[in-house]
Structures are given as structure tokens and as C-alpha cells.
Amino acid sequence: MLNKSIMDGDNPDLTEERMKGAFDTDKMAAVIYGSEKFAIRRREITESISRIPQLADSKPFSFMTREEKISESCRKLSVLSEHWNQLIDTNNEEEALHLYREVLGLEGHAFSLHETMFIPSLVAQANDEQQEKWLGRAKRREIIGCYAQTEMGHGTNLRALETTATYYPSTQEFILHTPTETALKWWPGALGKSSNYAVVVADLVIRDTHYGAHPFMVQLRDEKTHNPLPGITVGDIGPKMAFNGADNGFLGFNQYKLPRDHMLMRHSRVEENGTYTKPPHAKIGYSSMVKVRSRMAMDQGLFMVSALVIAVRYSAVRRQGFLDDKSREVKVLDYQTQQHRLFPSIARAYAFIFCGFETIQLYDQLLIDVKNGDTSGMSDLHALTSGLKSVVTHQTGEGIEQARMACGGHGYSMASYISEIYGVAIGGCTYEGENMVMLLQLARYLVKSVELVKTGKSKELGPMMNYLAEPDTQIDLTSGPEAYVKVFQHAARRQVWKATDKFHQLMESGQSRDIAWNNSAVELTRASRLHTRLYIMETFIRRVSSISDVSIKKVLIDLVNVHVNYEVLDIGTYALEHVSSTQLDSIRSQLYSSLDTLRPNAVSLIDSFQISDMQLRSVLGRRDGHVYTNLFEWAKASPLNQTHVLPSVNQYLKPMMDKAKL
Ligand SMILES: CCCCCCCC/C=C\CCCCCCCCCCCCCC(=O)SCCNC(=O)CCNC(=O)[C@H](O)C(C)(C)COP(=O)(O)OP(=O)(O)OC[C@H]1O[C@@H](n2cnc3c(N)ncnc32)[C@H](O)[C@@H]1OP(=O)(O)O
Numbered sequence: 001m002l003n004k005s006i007m008d009g010d011n012p013d014l015t016e017e018r019m020k021g022a023f024d025t026d027k028m029a030a031v032i033y034g035s036e037k038f039a040i041r042r043r044e045i046t047e048s049i050s051r052i053p054q055l056a057d058s059k060p061f062s063f064m065t066r067e068e069k070i071s072e073s074c075r076k077l078s079v080l081s082e083h084w085n086q087l088i089d090t091n092n093e094e095e096a097l098h099l100y101r102e103v104l105g106l107e108g109h110a111f112s113l114h115e116t117m118f119i120p121s122l123v124a125q126a127n128d129e130q131q132e133k134w135l136g137r138a139k140r141r142e143i144i145g146c147y148a149q150t151e152m153g154h155g156t157n158l159r160a161l162e163t164t165a166t167y168y169p170s171t172q173e174f175i176l177h178t179p180t181e182t183a184l185k186w187w188p189g190a191l192g193k194s195s196n197y198a199v200v201v202a203d204l205v206i207r208d209t210h211y212g213a214h215p216f217m218v219q220l221r222d223e224k225t226h227n228p229l230p231g232i233t234v235g236d237i238g239p240k241m242a243f244n245g246a247d248n249g250f251l252g253f254n255q256y257k258l259p260r261d262h263m264l265m266r267h268s269r270v271e272e273n274g275t276y277t278k279p280p281h282a283k284i285g286y287s288s289m290v291k292v293r294s295r296m297a298m299d300q301g302l303f304m305v306s307a308l309v310i311a312v313r314y315s316a317v318r319r320q321g322f323l324d325d326k327s328r329e330v331k332v333l334d335y336q337t338q339q340h341r342l343f344p345s346i347a348r349a350y351a352f353i354f355c356g357f358e359t360i361q362l363y364d365q366l367l368i369d370v371k372n373g374d375t376s377g378m379s380d381l382h383a384l385t386s387g388l389k390s391v392v393t394h395q396t397g398e399g400i401e402q403a404r405m406a407c408g409g410h411g412y413s414m415a416s417y418i419s420e421i422y423g424v425a426i427g428g429c430t431y432e433g434e435n436m437v438m439l440l441q442l443a444r445y446l447v448k449s450v451e452l453v454k455t456g457k458s459k460e461l462g463p464m465m466n467y468l469a470e471p472d473t474q475i476d477l478t479s480g481p482e483a484y485v486k487v488f489q490h491a492a493r494r495q496v497w498k499a500t501d502k503f504h505q506l507m508e509s510g511q512s513r514d515i516a517w518n519n520s521a522v523e524l525t526r527a528s529r530l531h532t533r534l535y536i537m538e539t540f541i542r543r544v545s546s547i548s549d550v551s552i553k554k555v556l557i558d559l560v561n562v563h564v565n566y567e568v569l570d571i572g573t574y575a576l577e578h579v580s581s582t583q584l585d586s587i588r589s590q591l592y593s594s595l596d597t598l599r600p601n602a603v604s605l606i607d608s609f610q611i612s613d614m615q616l617r618s619v620l621g622r623r624d625g626h627v628y629t630n631l632f633e634w635a636k637a638s639p640l641n642q643t644h645v646l647p648s649v650n651q652y653l654k655p656m657m658d659k660a661k662l
């Protein structure tokens with residue numbers, strides 16, 4: 001069986017689609033998840049979870065209040081604590097993330113930041129003695145931690161953080177203090193009610209000198225009572241657009257004393273007498289953010305996939321309208337507009353995940369290099385992940401929203417669960433650096449690269465920047481996906497140079513550097529987007545080229561064709577400077593035929609992600625495809641339907657109607 005999702009009793013329309021698939025979905029899962037071993041482990045973990053009934057949702061998330069969501073996730077975490085070792089290899093981050101996704105879903109929980117930022121901060125920023133003291137406790141989950149950096153008044157501009165950590169050599173203590181309301185930490189996930197420790201980022205002050213943002217390990221709550229410690233004000237910031245299973249919080253310090261060895265001192269140090277040793281790279285303290293950014297292409301790719309699993313399966317069972325055969329309505333997946341809405345996003349999701357694998361590995365390598373004293377790779381990875389997180393989160397938001405609309409009315413219902421996926425995913429445009437700001441970080445690197453070329457130092461260009469020094473050449477669009485890479489290279493190069501020239505000219509005209517930068521900023525962000533999209537396309541093609549299995553490679557090449565045609569058309573205004581409008585018309589035709597070619601494999605391509613019904617939490621997207629029965633059952637379970645007459649009818653509507661009758 002090529003598509004391993006085929007089960008007796010499934011909706012025949014979905015079974016028909018699965019029969020059409022031309023490749024083995026288990027083999028595709030191995031490509032998606034990086035190895036056959038991990039793809040198998042994912043399935044085993046999912047299977048083992050299903051054998052522990054207490055790990056099942058006690059009711060659909062959509063019917064839970066915020067308090068119920070928080071309580072439900074804590075209940076499951078306590079069940080999980082009895083089963084960690086039996087379910088996963090606890091040293092394997094990907095296995096742990098899969099387990100979290102399955103059992104806890106995407107709406108957040110008490111450990112949301114513990115695994116993703118608290119532990120990584122200790123790993124990257126704590127010295128050996130500090131790791132000895134806290135890392136084991138954190139890994140065993142004896143303590144719960146979060147990452148408290150953003151303040152009410154400042155998130156982006158870390159140099160303006162107001163929380164101070166002032167060192168006093170006389171007592172060998174820091175005093176943490178929140179001098180104003182705007183200095184309150186505001187937003188950190190799992191801070192409000194769950195965490196008893198935090199890595200707090202504060203402005204280090206020694207003898208009136210401000211050394212800027214540094215990380216500190218801070219105990220927030222009593223380990224026995226969980227009450228906030230004296231000098232600490234902490235709480236939940238209230239409901240959000242989504243992610244409401246998490247207690248994003250606020251935190252204030254009132255002259256809170258912290259022993260000297262609670263500053264995380266792997267890279268910078270404060271001696272007993274107050275002597276400060278600066279880190280080997282000024283931004284080394286930002287590593288936890290780079291770590292999360294390096295994960296985001298993968299995680300956002302998976303968010304988009306979840307929405308696409310729902311929309312593609314639903315489109316294969318939803319019948320509406322006619323094409324040739326007037327005796328039976330068609331599956332809406334057969335409409336070209338539906339394919340155009342969904343298939344380019346499938347391609348992007350695959351591309352994002354392949355990019356994510358690369359950046360996760362790059363971060364892991366960087367961590368080793370930095371530990372060995374080599375910080376030379378930091379700027380490259382910072383630039384790459386700044387651009388990537390921005391493009392990927394934006395396109396994921398677009399893709400999920402299209403998936404929702406592709407489900408018509410039912411997409412708008414919480415039964416689809418797409419609105420929650422959207423709400424969580426779209427947060428990525430903001431967290432870990434607001435997208436415009438991060439595009440501008442990449443732009444700094446691009447401008448510097450052009451300056452290297454201009455001054456004859458092209459040999460010093462960083463990885464992936466060589467194309468900036470190359471001349472424009474003729475593009476032969478019949479030569480395959482590489483020709484489309486060339487179109488992107490031309491467009492990105494032109495835009496990067498154009499934005500840089502504008503910035504330089506404004507400075508030459510007398511504008512200060514900062515003002516010239518601001519007046520070039522829109523052009524600079526456009527340059528960053530094109531550069532990043534070029535990287536995504538190149539990575540996608542490179543990964544697909546490396547595959548040896550013929551049937552897998554064939555369908556992925558079909559997907560690459562959808563991608564390259566769609567992407568070039570999507571940057572039409574830039575591409576037109578390098579290809580003619582007649583060539584664009586031919587790309588358009590190729591896109592439509594590539595959608596046709598992909599059509600029979602659409603369901604298998606999204607089934608290959610092997611996202612379980614439990615993880616998907618969508619009534620509309622369930623594997624069995626019995627959409628209408630499932631939808632009706634779900635609606636009947638709504639709390640509103642547990643009684644025929646609501647109290648509000650008796651209290652308000654009935655008296656109102658009765659009065660009107662008099
Ligand atoms: C998030 C995904 C987690 C994975 C979850 C997986 C779990 C899956 C399980 C289940 C599914 C559940 C799904 C749940 C998903 C939801 C998870 C939510 C989690 C949310 C976590 C969010 C946490 C946060 O948001 S933490 C706070 C983040 N804050 C920021 O990012 C602030 C942004 N600002 C900055 O980074 C900086 O201020 C700055 C970079 C914008 C500017 O810094 P600066 O002023 O100090 O520097 P300059 O601009 O002057 O630049 C000087 C110079 O330095 C270079 N530079 C800057 N940064 C770096 C760096 N990091 N490395 C190297 N170099 C750097 C810069 O380029 C300049 O260089 P020049 O050469 O040009 O001078």
C-alpha cells in the first residue's frame with residue numbers, strides 16, 4: 001500500500017485519493033522528518049500515547065474555557081511525568097517536541113518556554129558550575145522556567161530595557177529592580193502562573209556604568225508553596241488572540257536581592273570586586289533568540305501543514321458544483337482555483353521544513369563552535385534566521401488563511417480548528433523579533449555585503465552572498481528549476497543593490513546614517529525578502545536533488561515545479577526586469593499544468609506528514625473524512641446544546657417578548 005493512511009470504513013472519496021498516490025507515504029515521511037529512524041519513532045510515540053487513555057483530551061479544546069485549558073494541560077503534564085522515559089528518549093529534543101504536540105497541542109502549557117528557551121539559555125549562557133547546579137534540575141522538571149526579557153515599554157530595542165541588575169561588591173549581590181511601570185516584564189510565556197524560575201534579561205549596572213542586557217537566573221516563587229517570593233510581583237497578562245493555554249505573564253522586582261553567581265557567566269563575568277569581563281562577541285547573550293529563530297522555519301512549516309491537512313482532505317470530500325459530468329457534483333479539489341489556493345502552500349511547507357533542518361543544524365554547530373571560542377559564525381546565522389523567520393511566518397499566515405477560506409463556511413467554524421492554528425502561527429510574526437525589524441537586521445548584512453563588493457573585497461563575502469557580486473546573464477527558462485533560481489538571483493541582486501545605493505545616496509546628500517537608513521527601510525526590507533526567498537528556493541531544490549528514491553523524487557520535483565513557477569509569478573514586478581511579459585505568460589501556463597500534475601498526489605503529500613487526529617484536533621480534517629457526521633456530533637456536544645432552553649432566554653428574551661405582546 002503506497003498511502004499508509006488507507007483504512008476500511010473511511011470516506012470513499014478520500015480512499016480514492018489515497019489509492020491514486022504514486023509514492024509510499026512512509027518513505028516520504030522519512031524524507032520530511034530527516035530520517036527513517038525518526039519517522040518510525042514519531043509513529044511509535046503516537047501509538048504509545050494512544051495506549052494511555054489519561055493522555056487523551058477530556059473534551060474538545062474549542063469547548064474549553066481558558067482556565068479549563070490550563071488545568072487540562074497541567075493534568076496531562078502530571079500524567080506524562082509518570083511516562084516520560086517509556087514514551088521518548090528524553091535527550092532527544094525532536095522526540096520531546098513531537099510528544100508535546102500530540103498530547104498538549106499548540107495552545108501552550110506550563111512548559112511552553114521551559115524546553116524552548118529556559119533550558120537552551122542555561123545550556124548556552126550558564127558556566128559549568130551553574131549548569132551543574134540548575135541544568136539537571138531543569139531537565140528533570142524539578143523546577144519550571146521561562147524566559148523573561150520583553151518589557152511593557154520595550155521588546156524590540158533590547159538596549160533600552162529598563163529592568164536593572166545593579167551589582168554591590170560590599171554584599172556580592174545584584175539588586176534587581178523595576179524602576180517604572182513600563183519596565184514590568186510583559187509577555188513571557190508560562191511566567192504568569194506556572195514558572196517558579198526565570199532567566200531574566202536585565203541591564204547590568206556596576207558602579208553607575210550600564211553594561212546592557214545580560215541574563216540572570218532568578219527564583220520567582222517558593223518551591224514549597226509556589227507563592228511569589230517577597231519583592232516579586234507576578235501575574236497573567238490576560239487572554240490573547242490565541243495561545244490561551246499559556247499563561248504569558250508580567251513580572252516586577254522591588255529591590256530584589258540576587259547572589260552574584262546567579263548572573264549567567266559562561267561568556268561575560270562579574271568578579272566579587274565588581275570587575276566586569278565582557279563576552280567574546282557583543283551579542284552572544286542573544287543566543288536563545290537565535291536558537292528559537294533557527295527552529296521557526298520547521299515549526300511554522302508544521303503549522304501550515306496542519307491547516308493544509310485539514311483543507312486538502314476536506315476539499316477531497318466536499319462536493320459542490322459540476323464540471324463535465326452533470327450527474328455528480330465534483331470534489332472542490334478539482335477546481336483550478338482551489339488547487340491554486342492550496343498547492344503552492346504545500347510546496348512552501350515542504351520547503352520551510354527542509355530549510356528548518358538546515359538552520360537547526362547550523363545552530364547546533366554554532367553552539368559547539370562558540371563553546372570552543374569561535375564566534376565567527378554568529379553574524380551569518382543571525383542574518384539568515386532573521387530573514388527566514390520573517391518570510392516564513394508571514395507566508396505561513398497567508399497560507400493558513402487561504403486554507404481556512406478554502407474550507408468555505410466550515411473553515412470559519414472552530415470545528416475546523418484553523419482559526420486557532422492561524423492565531424498561534426501568526427504570533428510568530430511578532431515574537432522572536434518583530435518581522436520588519438528582523439528583515440532590517442538581515443538588510444544590515446546585505447548592505448555590508450554590497451559594500452564589500454563595491455570595495456573589491458568580494459572574496460570576504462559570507463555564505464550565500466556570492467551572487468551579489470555576479471553580473472546579470474541571459475536566462476534560459478527552459479533549462480529547469482535552476483533558471484528560476486537565476487530569476488530570483490537577478491531580482492534579489494538588483495533590489496539589494498538598489499536599496500543599498502539609495503541608502504548611500506541619502507547619506508551622501510547629507511542625511512545622518514540613521515535617517516538615511518529609515519528613509520531606505522521599505523526598499524531594504526524588500527531586498528531582505530527577495531534574498532530569503534532565494535535561499536528557500538535554493539534549499540528546496542538542493543534537498544530534492546539529493547533524494548535517491550525515484551518515486552519520491554518524481555513527486556517532489558512536481559512540487560518544486562509548482563513552487564518555482566508560483567514564486568516567480570508572485571514576484572512578477574521584480575521578475576519583469578529580467579524576463580519578458582511573454583515569458584511570464586509561459587510561466588503562468590506552466591504553473592497551471594504543474595497544478596494538474598500534482599493533483600493526484602495532493603492527499604498523499606499531506607498525509608505523508610502523518611499528523612495524527614489527536615494532534616490535528618480538527619473535526620473537519622480527520623483522517624477518516626466523515627466530515628458531516630463528525631461535524632454534527634461535534635455541534636451536538638457544544639455546551640449550548642446540553643439544554644433546550646438557556647437561562648438567558650428565561651431571564652431576558654422571554655420577558656422581553658412577553659412584554660412586547662401586551
Ligand atoms: C517559537 C517556536 C518555539 C518552538 C516551539 C516548538 C514547540 C512545539 C511544540 C508544540 C507546539 C506548540 C506550538 C507553540 C508555538 C508557540 C510558541 C511560542 C513561543 C514563543 C517564544 C517567544 C519568545 C520571545 O519572543 S523572547 C523575546 C524575543 N525578543 C526579541 O527577539 C527582540 C528582538 N530584538 C533584538 O533581537 C535586538 O534588539 C536587535 C537584533 C533587533 C537589535 O539589537 P541591538 O540593538 O543590540 O543591535 P544592533 O541593531 O545595533 O546591531 C549591532 C550588531 O549586532 C548584530 N547582531 C544583533 N543581534 C545579533 C545576534 N543575535 N547574533 C549576531 N549578531 C547580532 C547586528 O547584526 C549588528 O551587526 P553589524 O555588523 O551590522 O553592526
Ligand SMILES: Cc1cc2nc3c(=O)[nH]c(=O)nc-3n(C[C@H](O)[C@H](O)[C@H](O)COP(=O)(O)OP(=O)(O)OC[C@H]3O[C@@H](n4cnc5c(N)ncnc54)[C@H](O)[C@@H]3O)c2cc1C
Pocket residue numbers: 113147148149150153154155156157186187188189243248427430431432433434435436437440
Ligand atoms: C505569543 C507571544 C509570545 C511571546 N513570548 C515571549 C517570551 O516568552 N519572552 C519574552 O521576553 N517575550 C515574549 N514575547 C514578546 C515578543 O518577543 C515581543 O512582543 C516582540 O519582540 C516585539 O517587540 P514589541 O512588542 O516591543 O514590538 P514593537 O517593537 O513595539 O513593534 C511595534 C511596531 O514598531 C515597529 N518597530 C519597532 N522598532 C523598529 C525599528 N527599529 N525599525 C522599524 N520598525 C520598528 C515594528 O515593526 C512594529 O510594526 C512574546 C510575544 C508574543 C506575541
